[in-house]
């Protein structure tokens with residue numbers, strides 16, 4: 001049967017009716033890729049799977065939540081949606097609003113949004129409101145303005161977002177035959193880790209999985225309120241997608257940690273970038289910096305004995321590497337050889353670099 005998106009696929013587990021018009025771009029059903037080279041490089045006997053959410057229609061997991069949020073907004077008669085965004089939410093909101101024929105307003109932090117994401121929001125025709133402030137300022141403003149203008153909020157405080165995002169856990173269980181031992185994610189607002197936990201618990205309760213995983217959340221060191229145990233006013237990290245100091249799903253995320261016996265940990269920008277490069281060079285998988293935080297953290301926790309040998313681990317790569325070409329290129333500045341257009345120079349370039 002033709003795959004037509006995650007709502008259709010999990011209709012009986014999502015809050016839609018038979019008459020709900022679905023706004024979908026075929027999101028979900030993303031690949032679960034087993035790492036073949038990195039475990040050997042680490043010298044560890046661990047089974048690591050990458051849930052490659054960068055292969056959703058707009059290049060991030062945000063599409064899973066956005067298909068639900070926009071579907072329900074349209075069902076409720078909304079003519080416009082609004083979100084604050086570090087980038088990917090605005091790209092998804094812009095695309096799904098275009099699909100639905102409604103208007104999208106996106107609030108982005110000035111100068112702190114990756115180029116690919118900005119391009120997406122612009123080309124899909126969203127109204128882009130750049131604020132002299134960070135994501136947390138944008139989020140506060142969105143909540144305030146929703147009482148004064150006819151717009152539906154599609155940030156992850158919209159409960160339909162998490163409903164859509166929980167389906168990633170269903171897909172993983174179906175593919176592996178059970179839940180993994182550990183599930184690692186990068187954490188910003190913590191909506192996604194909370195949504196995954198909802199999905200895992202739902203399948204466990206219904207007997208579709210024999211266990212639930214230990215949930216592990218990784219934050220960038222300069223932007224790690226869950227590790228600090230308190231909100232942060234001026235978060236900084238090169239991983240702009242998780243540059244969030246006042247997470248919206250604060251309580252939910254703490255419940256996830258307690259119920260799953262998991263933990264939060266901070267990872268330096270340097271390690272995040274090194275892991276992004278390791279993954280591209282050794283496995284052929286290109287993710288954006290924020291996404292690499294999950295694998296960077298996992299590698300740290302494996303090397304420090306927090307995750308034992310023989311474990312089966314799923315690592316979510318939240319967004320595609322093409323989202324942030326500037327950071328990718330800045331890591332590879334010496335990777336280009338300049339020559340004259342003659343065969344001998346091409347030959348030398350090959351022979352000197354075999």
Ligand SMILES: *Cc1c(COP(=O)(O)O)cnc(C)c1O
Pocket residue numbers: 060062088089156186187188189190191192193241242288290291318319
């Ligand atoms: C939104 C986003 C995150 C953070 O997800 P939360 O649900 O806010 O914790 C991580 N990585 C990428 C690429 C994102 O777009």
